[in-house]
Amino acid sequence: MKSVAWRRPSDVPSILRLLAPLLKPQRGRMVRMSVAAIVGGFAEAASLVLIARVAFALTSDGSDVAFHFGPLGTTTVSINVLIGAAIALVVLRMALQAVTTVLGSRASATVVESSRSSLIHSYLAAGWSLQASQREGRLQELLTTYVQASASAVGALSQGAVGMFNLSALLVTALFVNAIASVTAAVVTLALGLTLRPLRAALRRRSARAAQANLEFATGITELTSTLQEVRIFGVEAPVADRLDVLNQRTVRGSLQTAYVGGAITTLYQGVAILLLVGALGVAHAAGFSRLSSLGAIVLIMLRSLSYAQGVQSNIQSLFQSAPYIETLNEERERYATSATKHGGEPVERIGAVAFDHVSFEYEPRVPVLRDVSFQVSHGEIVGIVGPSGSGKSTLVQLLLRLREPVLGSMLVDGDDARRLSLDDWYRHVSFVPQEPRLFAGTVTDNIRFFRPAVDAGTIERAARLANLHDEITAWPLGYDTLVGERGGQLSGGQRQRLCIARALVGNPDLIVLDEPTSSLDVKSESLIRETIAALAPRTTVFIIAHRLSTLAICDRIMVILSGVLEGFDEPTKLEASNPFYQEALALSGMR
Numbered sequence: 045m046k047s048v049a050w051r052r053p054s055d056v057p058s059i060l061r062l063l064a065p066l067l068k069p070q071r072g073r074m075v076r077m078s079v080a081a082i083v084g085g086f087a088e089a090a091s092l093v094l095i096a097r098v099a100f101a102l103t104s105d106g107s108d109v110a111f112h113f114g115p116l117g118t119t120t121v122s123i124n125v126l127i128g129a130a131i132a133l134v135v136l137r138m139a140l141q142a143v144t145t146v147l148g149s150r151a152s153a154t155v156v157e158s159s160r161s162s163l164i165h166s167y168l169a170a171g172w173s174l175q176a177s178q179r180e181g182r183l184q185e186l187l188t189t190y191v192q193a194s195a196s197a198v199g200a201l202s203q204g205a206v207g208m209f210n211l212s213a214l215l216v217t218a219l220f221v222n223a224i225a226s227v228t229a230a231v232v233t234l235a236l237g238l239t240l241r242p243l244r245a246a247l248r249r250r251s252a253r254a255a256q257a258n259l260e261f262a263t264g265i266t267e268l269t270s271t272l273q274e275v276r277i278f279g280v281e282a283p284v285a286d287r288l289d290v291l292n293q294r295t296v297r298g299s300l301q302t303a304y305v306g307g308a309i310t311t312l313y314q315g316v317a318i319l320l321l322v323g324a325l326g327v328a329h330a331a332g333f334s335r336l337s338s339l340g341a342i343v344l345i346m347l348r349s350l351s352y353a354q355g356v357q358s359n360i361q362s363l364f365q366s367a368p369y370i371e372t373l374n375e376e377r378e379r380y381a382t383s384a385t386k387h388g389g390e391p392v393e394r395i396g397a398v399a400f401d402h403v404s405f406e407y408e409p410r411v412p413v414l415r416d417v418s419f420q421v422s423h424g425e426i427v428g429i430v431g432p433s434g435s436g437k438s439t440l441v442q443l444l445l446r447l448r449e450p451v452l453g454s455m456l457v458d459g460d461d462a463r464r465l466s467l468d469d470w471y472r473h474v475s476f477v478p479q480e481p482r483l484f485a486g487t488v489t490d491n492i493r494f495f496r497p498a499v500d501a502g503t504i505e506r507a508a509r510l511a512n513l514h515d516e517i518t519a520w521p522l523g524y525d526t527l528v529g530e531r532g533g534q535l536s537g538g539q540r541q542r543l544c545i546a547r548a549l550v551g552n553p554d555l556i557v558l559d560e561p562t563s564s565l566d567v568k569s570e571s572l573i574r575e576t577i578a579a580l581a582p583r584t585t586v587f588i589i590a591h592r593l594s595t596l597a598i599c600d601r602i603m604v605i606l607s608g609v610l611e612g613f614d615e616p617t618k619l620e621a622s623n624p625f626y627q628e629a630l631a632l633s634g635m636r
Contacts, residue, residue, distance in 0.1 A: 059197075059363050062370050066198055069158065070151045074205070077147045081206040084140035085213025091133035092345050093217065098126050148202035152195040159191045159373065166380035172447035174383040185262040186376060190255075193369035196362060204359030211352040218345045254298030255368040261291040385467060392469035395554035396423040396458040398444070398585060403453035405439055413439045414608045416453070421601075423554070424582030428596035428616075429589045430629060431605035437589050440605065441557050444587060446470055475553035479560040479589075481540035488517055489524045492546050499550055510579070511546035512572040513539065538569050545573065555585045562595045574598050593633045602626065 060067075067074065101108075101123055108120045167175070167183060264287065399420040406412045414436045421427055431437050442448045443455060446462060455462040462470075483491050492507060493499045504524065508514040516539065520526045528534050528543070535543065541561065548556055558577070562570040570592075578598045580586055590596050602619050604612040604626055612623040619626045 059367050059370075060201075062367060062374065063194075063197060063201065065374070066155050066159065066194060066370075067201070070154065070198070073147045073151050074202070077144045077202060077206060078209055080140045080143045080147075081209035082213055084137050084144070085210035086217065087133045087137045087140065088210065088348065089214045089217035089345060091130045091137065092214075092348060094126050094130040094133070098123055098130065144202075144206050148199055148206070151202055152199040155195045155198045156191055159194055160187050163187060163191070163373065163377055163380075166377050166384075169384045170380040171383040171385050172442070174380065179263045181263040182259070185259050186373060189258060189262070190369045190373050193255075193366045194373055197366035197370055200359040200362035200366070204356050204363070207352045207356040207359065211349055211356065214345050214349045214352065218349070250298065254295065255372065257291070257294040257298045259372075261288070261295045264288055264291050387467045389466035389469075390460075390464050392457075392465050392473055394458075395470075395473045395585070397421065397456075398555065399456040400443075400450075401454050401456055403443065403450045403455065405436075405443060405448065405451050412608055414443075417605075417608075417610045418453075419603065419610060419613050421585060421587075423585050425600045426577065426581055426586040426588070426598055428599035428602040429587060429605065430591070430593070430596070430602060430626065435605045436608040437605050438559070439608075441559060441587065441589060444555075444557055445474060445476060472551065473554040475548040475551060475556045477541075477545050477548045477556070477558040477561050481537070481544045483528050483535075483540055483543065485528070485530050487522075487525050487527055488543065491528055491543055492550060494547050494550075496550065503550055504546075507546040507549040508543075510549050510576050511542045512569060512576060513542040513546055538566060542569065542573070545576070549576075553584060555587075556580070557587045557589075559589045560591065561588065562590070562592060570595065593629055 108122050163183075163186060397420060400417050403414060403417045404412055405414040417440070429437050429440065439448070443450060446455075446467065449463060457465060488508075489501070489504055492504045501524070505514060508517055508524075517524055517526070526534070528540075545558075545561060548558075561577075562573055574595065574597065577586055577588070581600075588595060588599065596602055596616070599616060601613060601615055603610060604619070604623050606625060612619055612626065614622065620630060
């Protein structure tokens with residue numbers, strides 16, 4: 045369940061709860077930073093007191109400075125010793141400040157690394173239905189802008205904590221110099237922080253809108269780059285640019301509103317803080333405080349305190365700006381985790397006969413995509429799947445691959461319900477060739493191996509031969525080390541398709557599903573691929589979705605899916621005699 049604080053982080057404690065998962069591994073660093081900040085704060089306060097005392101001693105032509113410790117008596121120290129002590133305290137302060145900077149930087153870097161790793165693992169473990177519903181570019185934006193915002197929040201929290209400890213040390217030191225002025229400053233600072241709370245809430249709301257606008261703009265850009273060829277050919281550059289302009293204007297407007305509120309908070313704080321200093325001096329004057337050296341120390345400490353207080357306020361402001369990003373990251377991570385696929389189950393030694401037993405499926409309630417589908421396929425059969433677009437073929441394939449589970453009925457493997465079988469084992473025996481070849485920048489070997497380090501060069505070559513690609517690969521100067529380019533741009537469409545077929549054949553699958561495997565091939569390559577597929581039987585069960593009916597000439601049986609219903613499933617010659625859709629498809633393809 046999502047916590048209310050995640051959805052509406054309107055104050056600092058709720059934002060800290062939001063950050064808790066990120067901060068938990070950083071507790072050791074936070075403790076060390078706190079200790080360094082406290083010691084550094086007192087070192088800085090002490091150095092300011094010494095500097096003030098030395099300065100006033102020099103104006104009075106003195107060579108020694110007297111320190112009064114109440115009942116403990118008075119001690120006189122030479123100016124040279126005080127100068128040396130002040131220098132030592134400043135050096136100590138610098139060293140401790142360097143320590144806090146290093147620890148804070150490491151904390152932010154660790155958050156980036158761990159957040160990205162956690163999100164990637166959660167996304168990859170999520171169910172296919174959720175993954176398939178994600179807009180292009182969303183995950184990329186989450187892993188970049190949103191994770192960086194989380195790291196910035198941890199950095200702001202670290203700096204804010206350091207500033208708060210430094211501020212506390214200065215105020216505690218000021219107590220010993222002038223208690224009235226110090227208490228007055230602390231009370232007014234707290235009151236000022238509470239006064240600014242409504243503005244911080246407004247900042248958080250505007251930051252949330254800006255974050256959403258940035259996400260929409262990023263996904264819009266990704267969708268543009270993925271359809272750039274169509275944009276150019278259809279001549280729709282202007283409408284696409286207009287759409288992106290609207291999204292861009294929303295992001296700029298959101299950023300401006302956030303900047304306006306943030307600027308108002310900063311301006312108000314700075315003005316009131318200076319008034320605070322003047323007021324504290326007025327209180328000191330009214331109390332009859334007249335020691336010039338101590339008054340100088342108070343002024344220096346209060347000025348430095350204002351600097352720290354302003355820094356703390358800026359860090360709190362950054363936390364409120366980052367909160368919507370962290371909230372979205374937490375919600376997305378939880379959504380991925382909630383939909384995680386269960387991989388456990390009975391081991392799969394082999395995939396033999398496959399059957400659908402009254403299977404129905406729907407993406408939305410009461411809107412069936414497949415209805416009461418039943419069939420049985422023996423191991424080693426080659427089965428074709430035909431039907432018009434939108435008839436349910438792709439959904440049937442996703443059920444066969446166990447990317448989705450039936451809403452009603454069940455898929456049986458050798459008589460057992462497939463849901464009882466281990467998914468990890470299942471995918472070691474199943475393979476798939478998509479309609480659109482998907483390659484990544486790398487070598488031919490990399491793309492055929494596809495992140496399976498155990499696959500050796502001999503297995504890769506064998507798969508390339510089966511896919512009728514080996515001879516072309518060896519003809520290239522670099523052979524299997526040839527770079528395929530971004531999205532396989534250095535290869536032809538047919539070569540990309542055959543490379544994906546080789547990738548699918550690497551694992552010697554018991555069941556393979558091919559979605560339009562010959563759609564990008566010339567007639568000769570199609571013929572050779574048909575021979576490759578035919579040679580897979582009888583050790584592999586093959587399902588082929590195809591609109592090009594010549595691809596199905598090798599099929600033992602063909603099923604016809606119309607409007608989510610299995611209208612026919614028989615040998616090609618018998619189906620031709622009994623099924624009107626198949627008869628019409630053959631006639632339209634020129635095969636009859």
